[in-house]
Amino acid sequence: MAGNSQRRGATRKTGSKKGASTGTGGHSRRALEGKGPTPKAEDRVYHVAHKRKVAAEKSGGRPSGGRGSSGGRPAGLKGGRKSSTHEIVSGRNSVLEALRVGVPIATVYLATRLEADDRTREIISIAADAGYPLLEVTRTELDRLTDGSVHQGVAIQVPPYAYADDEDLLDRAAAAGTSPLVVALDGVTDPRNLGAVLRSAGAFGAHGLLVPERRSAGVTAAAWKVSAGAAARVPVARVTNLARTLQEWKKAGVFVVGLDGGGDVAIGDLPYATDPLVLVVGSEGKGISRLVREQCDAIASIPIGGDVESLNAGVAAGIALYEVAARRA
Structure with a gap:
């Protein structure tokens, strides 16, 4: 009943009201202090990642579900290409080319019921001798891992590509006792074109590639695939400013020849072929940029039929490198 003062709790005892007391400012200080960074999953004893780590250490560093295991998704595989x-x-x-040249490899993936040939047998042999983890997965998983590319039942996981310094390319030529031959890509953004240029560079004895850091393709899985392993043998150097690097190389005695449709000379009359040389290849649409073009000692063009407007970077670089190799031979 309203106003019933006899109801238990209806009246407040004197001094029962809560209020501030001396020293309350420090009561929650410890609660507000952080507990430090969250430990890694593999360092938490209750986490499945820790159990996998322990199992891998017991098996000599080979993750569970290794070669011969066809069930389940490989550890760490989240469905992406990389x-x-x-x-x-x-x-x-x-x-196979990556294995032959000793590229660091984290994991080798093999499709179940893989049709063996000389290449797959050599892949398994090299990987086993080197102690690389071999995981047998379903083709569905391999399709997912490689983002639907043509994997032929084999894939490897490698660390990010380690780019060289531009001076390393000149040092490589000096060590070989030959005049430097380098391909510079200006504005080539398709990694498949980069891979094609790498393949031609490896075939015709180029000492490396120069690419700018911005607005340029890098050595990705797509470039590796198209290069057919040449990415493991031909170094790629990334530079902040391609025009400035070419200018410095010219001071060191290197000639620069650009490839463009409106060139001064035909590719058959390519100048400086036997001298220290950088071949500059631009994008198929925009060609060579103005600042890079200003650093060229000559512009060479490749005669083509009227029905074709231009050649992509991979084809143009291959033709030019063949001409240089023929002259030097």
Whole structure:
């Protein structure tokens, strides 16, 4: 009943009202202090990642579900083509070439019921001798891992590509005792074109590629695939400013020849072929940029039929490198 003062709790005892008391400012200080960074999953004993780590250490560093295990998704595989720290290279030729030259490899993936040939047998042999983890996965998982590319039942996980310094390319030529031959890509943004240029560079004895850091393709899984393993043998240097680097190289005695449709000379009359040389290849649409063009000692063009407007970077570089190689031979 309203106003019933006899109801229990209806009256407040004197001094029962809560209020501030001396020293309350420090009561919650410890609660507000952080507990430090969250430990990694593999360092938390209750986490499945820790159990996988322990199992891998017991098996000599080989993750559980290794070669011979066909069930379940491989550890760390999240369905993407690449992780934030690794690249996926697929295809028998690309994988075999990477293994032959000793590229660091995290994992080798093999499709179940893989049709063996000389390449796959050599892949398994090299990987086993080197102690690389071999994981047998379903083709569906391999399709997912390689983002649907033509993997031929084989893929590897490799660390991010380690770019060389531009001076390393000149040092490589000096060590070989030959005049430097380098291909510079200006505005080529398709990694498949980069891979094609790498393949031609490896075939015709170029000492490396120069690419700018911005607005340019990098050595990705797609470039690895198209290069057919040449990415493991031909170094690629990334520079902040391509025009400035070419200017410095010219001071060191290197000639620069650009490839463009409206060139001064035909590719058959390519100048400076036997001298220290950089061949500059631009994008198929825009060609060579103005600042880079200003650094060229000559502009060479490749005669083509009237029905074709231009050649892509990979084809143009291959033709030019063949001409240089023929002259030097």
